[in-house]
Amino acid sequence: MSRLLFIDDDIDFLEVMTLFFEKNGYDVETATTPEAGKKRIIDHKPDLVVLDVMMPSEFEGFELAREIREDMKLTDLPIIILSCIHDRKQVPYRFAPDKDYLPVDVFLDKPVNPDVLLEKVKSLLGEYREEPSHNL
Amino acid sequence: MNMDLHIGLVKDIDRSKKLVRTETEEFSYDKLILGTGSYPAMPPIPGHDKKGVFAVLKDISYLTDLQEKLKSAKNVVVIGGGFIGIEISDEIKKSGVENVSVIEIAEHCLSQSYDEEFCVEMEEHLRSRGVNIYTGSKVVSIDGGEQVDGVTLSTDETIPADIVILGIGAVANSDLAKKIGLRIGLTGGIVVDRAMRTSDPDIFACGDCAEKVSFFGGNSSALRLASIATLEARVAGANVFGIKRETPGTVGVWGTAVGELALGTAGLTEKMAKAHGYNVISAVNESVNRHPGKLPGAAKIRIKLVFEANSGILLGGQVRGDASTGEIMNAISACVQNRMTAEQIAMFQSGTHPLITASPIAYGIVNAAEAAIGKMVKIKESA
Numbered sequence: 001m002s003r004l005l006f007i008d009d010d011i012d013f014l015e016v017m018t019l020f021f022e023k024n025g026y027d028v029e030t031a032t033t034p035e036a037g038k039k040r041i042i043d044h045k046p047d048l049v050v051l052d053v054m055m056p057s058e059f060e061g062f063e064l065a066r067e068i069r070e071d072m073k074l075t076d077l078p079i080i081i082l083s084c085i086h087d088r089k090q091v092p093y094r095f096a097p098d099k100d101y102l103p104v105d106v107f108l109d110k111p112v113n114p115d116v117l118l119e120k121v122k123s124l125l126g127e128y129r130e131e132p133s134h135n136l
Numbered sequence: 137m138n139m140d141l142h143i144g145l146v147k148d149i150d151r152s153k154k155l156v157r158t159e160t161e162e163f164s165y166d167k168l169i170l171g172t173g174s175y176p177a178m179p180p181i182p183g184h185d186k187k188g189v190f191a192v193l194k195d196i197s198y199l200t201d202l203q204e205k206l207k208s209a210k211n212v213v214v215i216g217g218g219f220i221g222i223e224i225s226d227e228i229k230k231s232g233v234e235n236v237s238v239i240e241i242a243e244h245c246l247s248q249s250y251d252e253e254f255c256v257e258m259e260e261h262l263r264s265r266g267v268n269i270y271t272g273s274k275v276v277s278i279d280g281g282e283q284v285d286g287v288t289l290s291t292d293e294t295i296p297a298d299i300v301i302l303g304i305g306a307v308a309n310s311d312l313a314k315k316i317g318l319r320i321g322l323t324g325g326i327v328v329d330r331a332m333r334t335s336d337p338d339i340f341a342c343g344d345c346a347e348k349v350s351f352f353g354g355n356s357s358a359l360r361l362a363s364i365a366t367l368e369a370r371v372a373g374a375n376v377f378g379i380k381r382e383t384p385g386t387v388g389v390w391g392t393a394v395g396e397l398a399l400g401t402a403g404l405t406e407k408m409a410k411a412h413g414y415n416v417i418s419a420v421n422e423s424v425n426r427h428p429g430k431l432p433g434a435a436k437i438r439i440k441l442v443f444e445a446n447s448g449i450l451l452g453g454q455v456r457g458d459a460s461t462g463e464i465m466n467a468i469s470a471c472v473q474n475r476m477t478a479e480q481i482a483m484f485q486s487g488t489h490p491l492i493t494a495s496p497i498a499y500g501i502v503n504a505a506e507a508a509i510g511k512m513v514k515i516k517e518s519a
Contacts, residue, residue, distance in 0.1 A: 053180075062180040092198065093178040093191040096307040096324065100241045100274065101179030106322060109314075116320065123322060 007037035183278030217245030400465025403452025427495035
């Protein structure tokens with residue numbers, strides 16, 4: 001059973017995600033601060049991390065992603081950023097995965113359809129099976 | 137042609153009723169093509185939202201505001217040494233700004249699409265035109281109060297800036313597609329097949345908003361170029377009422393020009409090909425694009441071709457020279473797309489004329505292929 005770690009300061013969101021992903025066969029852990037998330041990563045070695053950005057100000061999630069890659073040297077741990085920063089900031093540009101500046105695998109905007117997040121989780125864990133085309 | 141043009145902001149698409157809604161109108165469709173473009177990418181650097189920080193946004197009023205502010209600027213910093221970064225920095229320098237600096241995180245500007253020798257020549261050319269270049273440098277903060285006044289690099293060096301411009305690339309604008317539940321790929325683009333169909337068989341997507349696969353190996357490609365977008369538009373448009381075309385994937389063909397120096401690239405560089413796992417042989421040819429070479433308008437052209445060593449198939453090529461670089465780059469792209477071998481390129485029948493091409497005995501693409509064949513033969517003989 002793959003173990004997912006959600007790091008987010010929105011407790012309601014964590015509850016919904018836990019219910020949804022446990023129902024889909026995952027072992028789900030949560031943390032409400034970057035510090036607690038870091039400890040969970042070291043102690044429990046999750047298979048994938050879903051990370052919020054604004055906890056509570058602007059850059060905590062980005063900074064934690066950098067720490068995971070550079071300080072903790074976990075270069076293979078899949079990271080999904082899930083944030084409402086684009087909507088909240090109303091900026092004319094987008095933050096996106098970048099090996100130097102934002103070393104994560106996927107950037108998703110909140111609110112997200114849980115099925116979309118599930119598809120991304122499965123893709124990154126190598127569990128995604130696309131339906132074959134039947135008309136070719 | 138029986139076409140109508142309507143200008144408006146699409147608010148929603150009803151896939152079950154096949155309706156597109158703007159604020160004021162409603163359109164029904166049998167087939168729909170999405171071409172929602174891209175957003176500029178922004179690195180999450182503290183201070184990104186200060187006044188005076190600009191992305192390269194395709195919006196006339198935004199860019200007019202930038203142009204106005206540049207008139208009184210003394211120090212401009214451009215983050216990103218790709219083609220957007222180097223071209224915009226040269227234009228700003230030409231407009232009279234005192235200090236223009238490009239900050240590139242990689243070892244060289246343009247290094248994602250050119251081998252080192254081409255990058256170094258462009259960097260030296262830019263420096264000779266008064267642009268400061270910092271390579272291997274990461275921006276850790278954009279500084280100032282409400283208004284930007286500088287940037288700090290990871291080396292603790294600070295560079296003053298009245299204006300900071302970001303040119304690090306683009307990401308798909310798939311907002312509308314997400315809203316209506318189309319499948320989105322790992323790089324954030326709308327998932328399409330080679331016929332440009334989305335996960336809804338009646339909706340196509342093309343251009344920067346669509347997910348791309350590489351011509352080499354088929355992995356996701358983050359390249360976003362106008363030439364790719366228009367190719368995909370020709371595929372999607374042809375396929376709307378029956379599949380006639382498929383995209384071969386992104387070869388990666390693009391040029392850049394600063395003053396008299398132009399560079400062009402198609403396919404893989406030697407460095408990229410090696411990183412891809414190919415056994416590579418490369419060859420370089422230098423020739424003049426007129427014959428005799430003393431004719432007015434003659435320019436030195438350097439062509440580098442990169443081949444897979446065992447099959448002799450062309451993987452990519454780069455050109456430096458004058459304006460004629462553009463069409464040489466495109467000829468190389470045609471060879472790459474058709475998976476031509478060095479032997480086939482050596483047999484290339486070129487048309488030549490003293491005033492418009494290189495000499496038939498010094499034709500760059502052919503002679504670079506011949507040089508590569510010579511290397512391949514030597515390796516086989518010594519094996």
